[in-house]
Each structure stands twice: as structure tokens, then as C-alpha cells.
Amino acid sequence: MGYAAARGGIEAILAAEELVLRRRVGGSSAKLEIAQIMERLGSTVDRVVGEGGLWAPELAALALRQTEGDIIEAVQLLRSYRSTLPRVAHAVVVDMSELEILRRIVPAYRSPPGPQLLGKTLDYVGRILDTNDTYDTAASGEAGGTDRRGKKGRDAGRSAKTRGAGQMADRGADGAHIAVDRTADLAGVSPELRRSEQGPSGELDRHPGRLLGVLASMDLLVEHRQTDDPDPFDITTQPVRPGVPRSAVLSVMARAETGALVNLWYRNVLGPDGYVHEITLGEVRHGRVPVRVLHPHTERAVTIGTVRVSEVEAIEDLNGPDEERDRFDIGYGLCFGHNERKVIAMANLDIAVRRDKGASMLEQSVVMTTDGLDSSGFLEHLKLPHYVTFRSMVERKQAVRAATASVGSTRARETAATALAEKTGTAMAQGRFADGAGSAGQITAPVSGDCIDAQPRGPVLPLEVAK
């Protein structure tokens, strides 16, 4: 049918929907169960809840199944679902010291207060494609070297009988924690911090103190504590613009597309921008925090559940002429789910935006260009018909040709214009206006022929509306 789909398109739309549905249930394999997506594709589910800005792993799994695993589309489903829901309450501010760690590393110190808990991570698992995938059978102990690598990468939350004998014995519920020397770096640290590394009975401390405390006790941190307590900026009820409070910048990044943040970070490290200064990671955490709301009658805080989050505190080495060069500053990253590369980029961009203080357009890049739905949606809109605008473009090309033919070549005109601009001192952005103003983002590629072909096929048929 080609672009004839642009006309009388309801049948084509319904057919497209049917084809999408077939992918969900058709084929020879079983329909994907929600529980399977949640258990086996946890990283993807976590990305969707994080970028969706809605803690709803089950709905995220549902969305992923509906979109054949397309993360952006799944995020779109989650966010537009959220648009239909009234806001019934605000959560009580969470004290992040309540974070119960599932994983925590402190790259800045060998032996920070509290444990270095490796937890579940792919970081040190050999990136070797496990073509045998023999984890389940490996329990009998007959597996060789390749299988061992396979085992280590797996979630340890399995029954004891499937674990390799001995190998997993040192794992907690969340995997192995590495042995640490807890004495080396603790000189000068307060007794409270030292105590915090272990729980009362000597088991693993799931609520360790923060490296921030160590740095504060060494008087190495810039003071940022506010005396007032402003409400955080709610990016879902107020539009974000450059110049918004830090809470808005952080909220935007918390639900930004992971790839967008990573790219913005890297662009600033190696690309043309260069406003990011590489940080040292203080805390990288993954864990659970409780969510509380005030009870509508008693007005007491009631815990209504927990959410899993990734959290990063990044240490920035201040070196600007008007900065406190004998201290560090801290960048912060937090998002739903387990997504470390996102929160690391976020923490580094957070401190970079604050240090930039609006000197460059870094803040605008962060708050205006990192939302996955904005960028993907706008990119894909180029697929929409653009024949009305393109006809207008063709007409102007012909007008330019007619105008230049009557008074000489374009080249001669440009030379004259440039000379004039130099003479009058006007800032002349070569061709910028013609490229951009008003029609920025509009299609520039030729429209396919049958888009317009479909036009003269007679009157529009009565269109049916799917109820």
C-alpha cells in the first residue's frame, strides 16, 4: 500500500496493530510471562521504571512485553498511563541513610567506613558469551572453567541446591562481598563512623555511614546545607527551563534516558563541549528505601512500600579561580532501579551544572535534551507526512532561482552580502536563518512519491472510528 496508508488509513492502522499483536502471541514459542520478564530481564525492567519515573516493575514488565522489549516505547506507555492518574499524596522526604544496601562500593578509599559490598554486578564477570549456558547443570560440580565464569555472573538468589558447591558459600543474599582491611584508612575518623561498619551482632551492616561523613570530619567539603527547606520542584506539574532549582535538574536526570546522559557526559569529556571534569566516586549504592505518606486521618507517616534505587555520590576536585580550592564538592545521582551508569553520569553532570553556573549552555543541554520520549518522539515524527511543508520549500527554491537569474549568480550576491556585512559590522551567521528559523526540525529529505500519488484517488471514504 506504500504511503497510500496516509489516506483512508484506519484499515492500515488496524492491520498494523494486528501485526504488533501477533508478535506478542504468535510464533512457535510460549507467550512471555510477566514473572519471567521481571525475573530474567530485571535490568531492562529497571531501566523502564527509572526512565518512566514510576515505580511499577510489574507494569514495566507488561509494557516491555507489549512493545517487544522496546525500552523507549515501554517508557512511553508507563508515562502516558501515569497521565491518567490523579495525584493523591506526596511522599514524606526520605532520609537516604535509611537505604538498605544490596550493593555498595567506595572507589575513593580502600577501606571506607562500612563494607565494600560487591553485590550483584557484571563488573568483574568475564564478558564471554556463554554458548553452553550450563549453569543449572553445573551444580553437580562437573563444570569446567568456562562454566565457572558463567556462574559468577548470575543472580545468587537461587536455591542452595543449584549453587556450585563451595563457590557460592561466601555469598549473602545478594552475592559475594569482598574482604576488606578495615583499619588502613580510618585514622582520624570519628568513633561513630567506625562503629557504623558493622551491625550490633557483627553481621554485615546494611545501613553503613557515608564517605561524605569522613570528608566532612576532615573539613574537606564545601558547605551547602540550606537553612530553609523549599519544596522540591515537581517536573511533572511545572515546565522545566534553564535556571530552575537543582531539584528540577536532578529530577529531569533521574528519569532521563540512560543513553542520553551517558552520551552527554562523554561528549563533555571527549567531544566539543568539555564542561565536565572527571569525578572520583565516593559512594555507588544499590538498595531499598521505604516510601512513606502521611495518613489522611491520623497525619502520621505510614510506610506504604519500598522502592529500589541506585545512588551515587561523586567527589569533585574544585580548581576554579573563584572556588574553594582546598575543598571538594559533591555531585549526586539517584534513580529508580539498578542502573549505575545512569546515576554516575547524573552525579557528574549535577556537579558540572552547578560549577558552570550558567556560563555555558550545559544546563540547557541537561534539562532540555535528555528526555528519551522528547528526543525519540521528535526524531520519529519525521516519518509523518510533510508534503505541505515540502511543497512550500520547492516553491522557495524556484523563487530563489528566478530571483538570482534576474540579477546575476548566487555567488555574486553572496560576495556582495558578505562584503556588506563586514562593512556594517552585522553578525552574519551564514545561512543560519534559512536553515533554522521557524521551520527548524522540519523534513529536508524528499517525500516519497506515492505519498502524493495517493491524493487524487477520489473522495475520502467515510472513516470508521474504533470504539
Add this chain to the structure above:
Amino acid sequence: MSVEELAEAGATEQFAFLDESSKREIRRALLTAVAVPGYQVPFASREMPVARGWGSGGLQITLAIIGAKDVLKVIDQGDDGGVNAVNLRRLIVSTTGVSWTTDVRDATIVQTRHRVPEEPMRADQILVLQVPVPEPLRGVERDMRELARMHAEADYSRMWVSLYEDLVRNGVITQTTGYPVLVNGRYVLATTPVPRWDVPHFDGSEVLFLFGAGREKRVYAIPPHTRAEPLTFEDVEFQVERTEGAACALCGAPEAYLIEVPGRQAWVCSDTDWCERNRAAPRAARSEAELTETARSQNRA
């Protein structure tokens, strides 16, 4: 209100998709937009069940202002039958149950992308325009803080310089669609991108124009009887798209926005409703009763 009732409210399907407080917020922004013609009013912009960049701003406006008795028309490129128009209309109708039409004269709300209907609209109608890029000055300035200052101080000097440079370099002003207009002598506004052919419609119109940019989270308006002058110089005429000798191959109209059929040296109207009515009968010949009957039968379909 009990917690159960609140939870219940969330579970029920809303009239016009959005929850009521979201719709209220959009309507408040629209009132500001009407009160300050041409000013880009920030609003929160919800995520819609269509992708951003696909009319989510126009859709939010339509859903915020629509009532059960409204009659809807949706066009894309001037065509009621385009996939995107069909899809948006399907969404609006299925979440509101309103009746719809392709005849612009019967509609109370028309949502459009890239076109203004050829038929002059009336005071009892509203035209909702989907906006991809609401900022007319982006071609001359990227920094949003500076853009805010330029609008606040009505500092459009760089816009004028760029128009001048364009003219000097090319012999004509090459801006194609979305031609900037000065609204009420105060704000420069981007005309969505509709072709220049449609730009005169905005000036001193009977109808209320509401513009929605969902991705960029802004709405703006040109109220009825408001000046909307295309930016040009005293001695340089504003030009609309026109091709010598072209007329619609279907209805014969020379005075409409025509699109070319490549390879056939033929032209057709982009406004399909206009074209069909021209073919079916000269407009004046159709009685009111006949029009009403047509609308009814279409709604039944």
C-alpha cells in the same frame, strides 16, 4: 474523600483521557495565552498516548477544552484521511464519545497539523494547531535564557537582520513554512509550520487559534480580531506559495493551497474537505438542511 474513592477515581477511565486537574492546568495556561496574544505560556505537558512530536500538544489542548457536545474535525496536511489525523481522531473520539465530521463548517473544534482550512472559520469555532517548534527565534539564538530576554524586551533586531541577510543573499525571503508573524504589535510568533498561503488567515480572524507544543511544553494563542502581520519590509511584499497556471486537477480551484503530483505535472488541493465540496456542488448551492443531514449521516458512520 476516602483512600478507596481516590484509588477508584484513578482506576476509572477519564473523560478525555487526562485527569481533571491536568485539564484545569492546561485551560489556565490557555486563558493566559488568550490574554497575552502571541506569548508562549509554559505548561507542564503530560505524556500522551501518542509520541511527543506527533501532536501531543494539540491533543492536550483539544482534550482540555472538549465537551460532550462538541463536533470534532482532525486534519493532517489538510487531509482528514491521513494516518496521523485518523489516529488522533480515533483517540479523541474513543475517550470522549463526541461526534466528528470532515466538513469544517460543522465542526466546533478543528485540530490540525501544517494547515489552516481554506474555508474561513467562525467565531463559534476553535482551531487547535499542533506545533513542533514553538520558538520563532531559534534560528538566530539557541540559548533559552537569551531567547526569554529577547521576547521580554521585544528585541527582535536579530530576526530583522537575518531577514535582511536572507533577502540580500537570495533575492527573496527564503523562509518556507512557519513564517514568523508579529502578533498584536508585540510578540513574534511561529506559525506552526503552516505554509505562507495560510498566514493571512491569522490576521483579524473570527476564529480563536490555539497552538500547542507538547514536547516543548508551551501553548500560545492568536485570539479573534487580533493583528498578526508577517514580518517583512515596507518595500518587500510578503509572498505566498503560488505557481503560475496551476489549478486543482480534481475541483479546478486555482485559489487554494495546491500540492504537486510529481511526474504528472498536475496539482491537487491539500484541503480535501474543501476540494470535495467544490466537486460535489458549488458551496452556495447547498442548503442549510442538506448540510445538517450530511453531518448527521457522517456522524452515524
